[in-house]
Amino acid sequence: MTTMTTTMTMDPVTINMVMALTVGVLYAVGFTLLLSRSLMRVLIGVVVLGHGTNLLLQLAGGPPARPPIVGTAPPESFADPLPQALALTAIVITFALTTLLLALGYRAFVLVGHDEVQDDVEDRRIARQKVPSAPLEAGDGDEQDVESADDEVEAAAARGRDAAS
Amino acid sequence: MTTILTLPVLLPMLGAAVTVLGSRWATLQRVVGVVVLSVVAVLAGVLLVVADERGPIVTELGGWPAPMGIALVADRLSALLLLVSTLVTLAVLVYAIDQRIADYGRGTASTTFHPMYLMLCAGVSLAYLTGDLFTLFVAFELMLTASYVLITRRTNASRIRAGMTYVTVSLLSSLLFLTAIALIYAATGTVNLADLAGRIGTLPSGLRSVLGLMLLVVFGIKAAIVPLHFWLPDSYPNAPGPVAALFAGLLTKVSFYALLRTQTLLFTRDEPWTLLLVLAVATMLVGALGGLVQNDLNRLLSFLLVSHIGFMLFGLAVFDAAGVAGAALYAAHHITVLATLFLVSGLITRRTGTVALDRMGGLARSAPWLAVLFAVPALTLAGMPPTAGFVAKLALLEAGAAAGVDTRIVAGVVILASLLTLYALVRVWVRVFWGKRRAPLPDEDDADEVVIGTARSSVPMYAATGGLVAVSLAIAVFAGPLTALTARAGADLVDPVSYRTAVLGARASR
Secondary structure, eight states: OHHHHHHHHHSOOOOOHHHHHHHHHHHHHHHHHHTSSBHHHHHHHHHHHHHHHHHHHHHHTOSOOBOOOBTTBOGGGBOOHHHHHHHHHHHHHHHHHHHHHHHHHHHHHHHHSSOBOOOOHHHHHHHHOSSOOOTTTOHHHHHHHHHHHHHHHHHHHHHHHHHHO | OHHHHHHHHHHHHHHHHHHHHTTTOHHHHHHHHHHHHHHHHHHHHHHHHHHHHHOOEEEEGGGOOTTTSOEEEEOHHHHHHHHHHHHHHHHHHHHHHHHHHHHHOTTOOOSSHHHHHHHHHHHHHHHHHBOBHHHHHHHHHHHHHHHHHHHHTTOOHHHHHHHHHHHHHHHHHHHHHHHHHHHHHHHHSOOBHHHHHHHGGGSOHHHHHHHHHHHHHHHHHHTTOTTSOTTHHHHGGGSOHHHHHHHHHHHHHHHHHHHHHHHHHHSOOSSOOHHHHHHHHHHHHHHHHHHHTOOBHHHHHHHHHHHHHHHHHHHHHHOSHHHHHHHHHHHHHHHHHHHHHHHHHHHHHHHHSOOBGGGOOOHHHHOHHHHHHHHHHHHHHHTOTTSHHHHHHHHHHHHHHHHOHHHHHHHHHHHHHHHHHHHHHHHHHHHHHSSSOOOOOOOSOSSSSOOOSSOOOOHHHHHHHHHHHHHHHHHHHTHHHHHHHHHHHHHHHHSTHHHHHHHHGGGGGO
16 A cells, blocks of 8 residues: 555646636635525535535545455456545535534524524624724723713613513 | 554544534533543643653644554654643633523533534644644544534524625635545645655645645635635624624634644745735734724724734744744734633623613723633733743744844734734723713624623633633743743744654655
8 A cells, every 4th residue: 555655645636627627616616606695605605615625635646446345356456445435525514514504594583584604693783883892991981881870770770660660 | 652642632523513403401411511621631742741841743634654654743843732722612601501591501512512612622623633734624624614503503683794705705615625635645645744844845846835825825815814804803702692602702813823734844935035024014013003093892802812913923934943932822812811701701791781882881890800810811802921921922923033134024023013912902991991881782683692781600610711811921930841842843833854754754754
C-alpha cells in the first residue's frame, strides 16, 4: 500500500475534464443557493455543495481503476481506496446535517411561520441609533434614564398586581 | 502510555452512550458526566507531564503505521490546551447541572443535554489529539453537530433565528474544509499532518499559498477572525448561559489551535506574515469597538471574544518561537476567562431578569460575591497586572517587540485594544454593579429553558464559576513554569522535527 500511494503522488494525476466541470457547476449552484434567505434553498444548496465536494474527493484519488481488494487483481491496478473512505465518511456526515437542517427549517416554520433567515435584530437596532450611548460622561442624563426605567418597572409591577387581583 | 492517549476521546463517547441509555435516571447522567470529565482532566494532566518530559506521545489506531493509519499525537501544546479545556468543560457541566436542579428540581432528566455535551467534549479532545487532517475534519463535525443541537434545543423564535445563521455558516466552512482536504490530497497523496509537513514543501509555491489560504479561510470562519466573524455575536448570546460559556470558551479556540497547528506544521515561514498581521489588527479593533456600543451583556462579551481572537492571531502572525508560544499561552488563558465571564453573565441574568445593561443596577450591594466573580475575570481579560491576562499579553508584546518594525506597530494596537476592552468592561461594571438597586424584571418567556429574574442560584453554581476563576488565577500564580512550558511548545511548533520523528519514526527523513 505504501508503494502504491507513493507512486501515485509522483505521477501528476490526470483529471477528467467533464468531471472537473461537473464539480465546478455543482459548487456554483451550491453557493448560489446558500446565498438565499429561505432555509429550504440553503438546505438544497448544502446538499448540492456536499455532492460537489464528494465528487472532488473522488477525483483526488486519480483515474478509475480496479477495486482494491487484495487477491483479486495485481496491486498496481488498484484504485486508491483512501478518498473513497473519506467520501463515505463525508456522505454520512452531510446526511446527518441535512436531516438536522430539515428539522430546523420545520421548527422555524412552526414557530415563526416561515423558514427565512432573519437579520440580526439587536445589530439592526444598534445600527439605527443616532447618538451612540456615552455612559460614563453622561452623568445627569444617565441618572434620569435610570429613574424613568425604574418607573417603568414599578408600573409594570403595578399592572401585574392589578391583573392578579 | 499509548492507551491513555485514546481515552480522552473514548471515555466521553462511552459516557454519551451511557447517558442516552440511562436518560430516565437524572442522577446517573450527572454522575457519569462529572466522573468522565474528571478522569479526562487527570489523564490530560498526565499527558502534559509525560509529553513535556519525553517528547510527543503517539498512538497508531488499529495498529496501522502512520502515514497509512490514523495517528493520535499529544505534544506539549495539545496536552496543555486539552487540560485547560477539560477543566473548563467540567466546571461548566457542574454549573449546568446545578442550574437545572435549581430550576426544575433533582428528578428531571434531559434526553439530549448530557449526551450532546459529552459528544462535544469528545470532539474537542479528538481535535486536539489528532495527527491527521481528515480526522481533524471529523473531530470538528463531531463538535459542531453537538453544538448545533445544544444551541437549538428548547427553541424559541429568537434562538431558532440565531441557530439558523450559526448552522449555515458552520456548514459552509465545513464543506470548504473538505474541499481543502480533497485538494491537499490530490496534490500530495496523504492526509497525515507529519507526512504532509515533508511533502507540501516540495509543491510549487503558488499551489502552497492557495492551500494555505484555503485552510486560513476555513479556520478563520470557525475561529471568528474579522471579516469572517459576523455570525458569532449574532448566535452565541442567544444560547442558554452554560452553553454560551462552553461555546465561547472552547469552539473558537479549538479552531485557532487547528489554524496554529496547520500553519506552523505545513506552511512554515521565516518572517512575520503581513496578511495575518493586518487581520489581527482588524480583529482586535473591530471586536473591541463593537463591544463598546453594545447594550446586551452577552453580545458585548461576544464582541470582546472576537477582539481577543486577534491577540492570538498576532502571536501566530509573528511566526517565530516566541510569538507562537505567546499565542499558545494566550489561548490557554482565553479559554478559562471567556467561559468564566459567560457563566457570570448567566448568574447576573438570573438575578436581574434581563441582559440589557441599561436595565440593571446596584448589584454590588445586592450580590457582592457576584461582583467579585465578575471583577477578577474582567481584569484578567483586560490584562491588568498581576492577572493571567497580563502574563499572556506580556509574552505577546515581547515577541512582537523583538520581531521587527511592523510587529512593533501591531504590538501598539494590542495595547490599544486592551485599553478598549478595559473601557468596555468598566462600562459594564458601572451599569451593572453601581447605581441604584433595581427590582428584577419578570421572566418574559416562561416556556423556554432559561429561568431568569428569580435570583435562584445554588451554591454549586457559584462554586463552579469560582473554580474557573481559581484556574485563571492559578495561571497567573504559576506564570513562570507555564511561560517556560509554552516557550518549549513554541520552539516545538516552529521547528517540528520532534513532531515528525515521533509520528513517522525513521520515515521522517524521507
